[in-house]
Amino acid sequence: MSARDLPTMDSLELRHYWMPFTDNRRFKAKPRLIAAAKDMHFITVQGERVLDGLATLWCVNAGHSRPRIVETIRRQAGELDFASSFGLGHPLPFRLAERIAALAPPGMEHVFFTNSGSEAIDTAIKIAVAYHRLRGEGTRTRFVGRERSYHGVNLGGTSLGGVRANRRAYAGVLMPGVDHLRHTHEPEKRRFVRGCADQGAELADELEERIIPLHDASNIAAVVIDPVAASAGVLVPPAGYLARLRELCTRHGILLVFDEVITCWGRLGAPFAAQRFGVTPDLITFAKGVTSGAVPLGGVIVRNAIHEAFMASPAAGMEFFHGYTYSGHPLACAAAMAALDTYEEEGLFERAQRLERAFEEGVHSLRGLPQVEDCRNLGLIGAVELAPRPGAPGARGYEAFERCWERGVFVRPIGDTLAFCPPLIAEERHLDELFGTVAAVLKTAP
Ligand code: PXG
Numbered sequence: 480m481s482a483r484d485l486p487t488m489d490s491l492e493l494r495h496y497w498m499p500f501t502d503n504r505r506f507k508a509k510p511r512l513i514a515a516a517k518d519m520h521f522i523t524v525q526g527e528r529v530l531d532g533l534a535t536l537w538c539v540n541a542g543h544s545r546p547r548i549v550e551t552i553r554r555q556a557g558e559l560d561f562a563s564s565f566g567l568g569h570p571l572p573f574r575l576a577e578r579i580a581a582l583a584p585p586g587m588e589h590v591f592f593t594n595s596g597s598e599a600i601d602t603a604i605k606i607a608v609a610y611h612r613l614r615g616e617g618t619r620t621r622f623v624g625r626e627r628s629y630h631g632v633n634l635g636g637t638s639l640g641g642v643r644a645n646r647r648a649y650a651g652v653l654m655p656g657v658d659h660l661r662h663t664h665e666p667e668k669r670r671f672v673r674g675c676a677d678q679g680a681e682l683a684d685e686l687e688e689r690i691i692p693l694h695d696a697s698n699i700a701a702v703v704i705d706p707v708a709a710s711a712g713v714l715v716p717p718a719g720y721l722a723r724l725r726e727l728c729t730r731h732g733i734l735l736v737f738d739e740v741i742t743c744w745g746r747l748g749a750p751f752a753a754q755r756f757g758v759t760p761d762l763i764t765f766a767k768g769v770t771s772g773a774v775p776l777g778g779v780i781v782r783n784a785i786h787e788a789f790m791a792s793p794a795a796g797m798e799f800f801h802g803y804t805y806s807g808h809p810l811a812c813a814a815a816m817a818a819l820d821t822y823e824e825e826g827l828f829e830r831a832q833r834l835e836r837a838f839e840e841g842v843h844s845l846r847g848l849p850q851v852e853d854c855r856n857l858g859l860i861g862a863v864e865l866a867p868r869p870g871a872p873g874a875r876g877y878e879a880f881e882r883c884w885e886r887g888v889f890v891r892p893i894g895d896t897l898a899f900c901p902p903l904i905a906e907e908r909h910l911d912e913l914f915g916t917v918a919a920v921l922k923t924a925p
Pocket of ligand 1: 598631
């Protein structure tokens with residue numbers, strides 16, 4: 480797109496659109512608007528190219544406006560714009576579910592579609608509770624989340640999530656019956672860890688040592704965990720931690736849910752974090768990268784035994800009273816098929832694996848720069864944590880983000896942490912540009 484074709488800012492009225500998860504007043508005083516995007520780059524309305532260092536919002540894994548995905552969406556819109564999946568059907572979600580089942584860990588062959596990660600989490604909560612009830616264990620209604628986790632913004636996900644700012648205003652309406660494991664970030668014990676730390680797996684024991692004795696396992700439905708907590712600052716689990724949680728959940732009849740909204744579709748060099756860690760949960764939630772961000776789509780992958788419990792229900796009629804108007808939307812399913820084709824044809828999951836070493840070097844090259852307190856990474860997810868400026872937490876991170884943007888690189892500020900999560904099509908030169916720019920900004924940061 481040439482600068483000539485770009486929409487002008489002059490006529491754009493900013494006040495009506497209430498922007499999500501945005502400091503609206505700050506943004507509207509100094510807007511950053513994107514007009515187009517291609518492969519690894521955004522093009523702003525001023526015609527500047529900006530390297531997308533976060534796959535936009537941890538989702539554009541195949542890169543922007545990839546031909547196969549674009550053409551498929553175009554064709555699908557002209558062929559079947561919408562068909563419901565409520566008692567009707569069309570072939571696409573069946574095909575897509577089959578394809579996802581083939582990529583999922585063995586024994587997880589059933590897929591329920593939603594439109595987002597938040598809806599996937601709330602769906603997983605309902606599946607867990609209804610499943611226990613079907614088996615005559617209807618007392619299992621409590622949930623266990625984790626501090627500093629993020630599970631979307633619906634009331635279920637907000638309740639399970641562990642980010643104070645996202646919960647504070649809604650305390651009175653959050654779901655009852657939720658406990659939180661402590662998070663695994665222990666900077667006083669370890670910093671600048673490459674990948675998973677060797678120590679810390681025992682943090683999972685809190686489930687058995689504190690939470691189960693308090694409530695009794697017979698009241699607990701599921702533990703919900705984001706294998707790598709991304710949006711709360713990139714917290715990588717200690718080696719063995721997820722396996723330990725699996726063991727404890729199995730021992731006590733508690734379901735284990737992996738919220739893989741960010742960690743799947745190649746982000747950790749495998750289709751799912753479950754495979755990367757060698758730990759199979761009972762439910763997996765996904766979204767974002769399933770369409771490479773091109774059309775909203777999410778879902779829950781369900782272990783066979785759980786699905787069978789619903790299908791074997793003695794009551795006639797509907798097995799699960801739940802669904803969204805747009806569950807299995809043709810455009811979303813078509814976009815997902817094309818994204819999965821792109822991942823496969825271009826070998827992008829393997830590519831992520833190959834790039835991991837260079838990415839890790841890039842993240843840890845920031846160690847030693849002014850104010851850098853920690854660097855963390857796993858797969859193609861990474862972060863650098865800066866010391867907060869006294870009395871102004873978050874200011875240093877936000878300023879660093881703005882200065883990177885001005886130099887043509889997009890990274891995400893999470894308080895004073897900068898997060899990195901490039902599309903899987905990144906080349907080493909993109910990583911050099913990404914970390915080179917961040918380094919230049921940090922070297923001159925006030
Ligand atoms: N689970 C996880 C692990 C996520 O990262 C969701 C659920 C919710 O997905 P939807 O599609 O409903 O947004 C997410 C979403 C950030 C940021 O600041 C991250 C997300 C959303 C908004 C902001 O990094 N992740």
